[in-house]
Amino acid sequence: MEKFKATIQLRIKLLAIVMVITVLSNVILQFMRDRLPARPDFIFGFQTGVFIGLLVFLLYIISKYTACLKNAEALKKLYIKEHDEREQLIAYKASVLALVVLLVIVALSTVIAGFFNIIVFITLLSVMGLLLIVMLTTLTYYRRAL
Structure with a gap:
C-alpha cells in the first residue's frame, strides 16, 4: 500500500x-x-x-x-x-469504442467541411491525422510491451 x-x-x-x-x-x-x-x-x-x-x-x-x-x-x-479487473475492462472497451466513434465523426465532418470552408477542412483533417497517429503509436507500443 x-x-x-x-x-x-x-x-x-x-x-x-x-x-x-x-x-x-x-x-x-x-x-x-x-x-x-x-x-x-x-x-x-x-x-x-x-x-x-x-x-x-x-x-x-x-x-x-x-x-x-x-x-x-x-x-x-x-x-x-x-x-479492479472488471473496471479496467469496462474502461478499455469504452475507450476503444469512443475512439472509433470519434474517428468516424471527424472523418464525416472533414468531408462535409470540405464543401464549405478550406480552413475548417484542413483543421479537421489535421485532427483526424493526429487521432490516427496517437492510435497507431499506442497500438504499436502495447503490442511490443505486452
Whole structure:
C-alpha cells in the first residue's frame, strides 16, 4: 500500500504542476491580450470557462487524492477501484469504442467541411491525422510491451 500511496502523492504533485501551468498561461495571455489579434467576446468567454473548468476539476481531483491519503480505508477503496479487473475492462472497451466513434465523426465532418470552408477542412483533417497517429503509436507500443 505504501507504493500506491507514493503513486498518489506523485499524481498530486503532477496535477499541481498542471494547475500552475494553467494559471500562468492564463495570466500571461490576459496580460498580452492587447498584443494578440482581436477576438470576439464569445471566444474570450469560452477560453475563460475552459480555464476555470480545468482548475475546478484539478482542485476536485487533488482534494479527493489528499483525502484518500489521510484516510487508510479510503486509500484502500481507491486502490481496489483502480485495480479492479472488471473496471479496467469496462474502461478499455469504452475507450476503444469512443475512439472509433470519434474517428468516424471527424472523418464525416472533414468531408462535409470540405464543401464549405478550406480552413475548417484542413483543421479537421489535421485532427483526424493526429487521432490516427496517437492510435497507431499506442497500438504499436502495447503490442511490443505486452
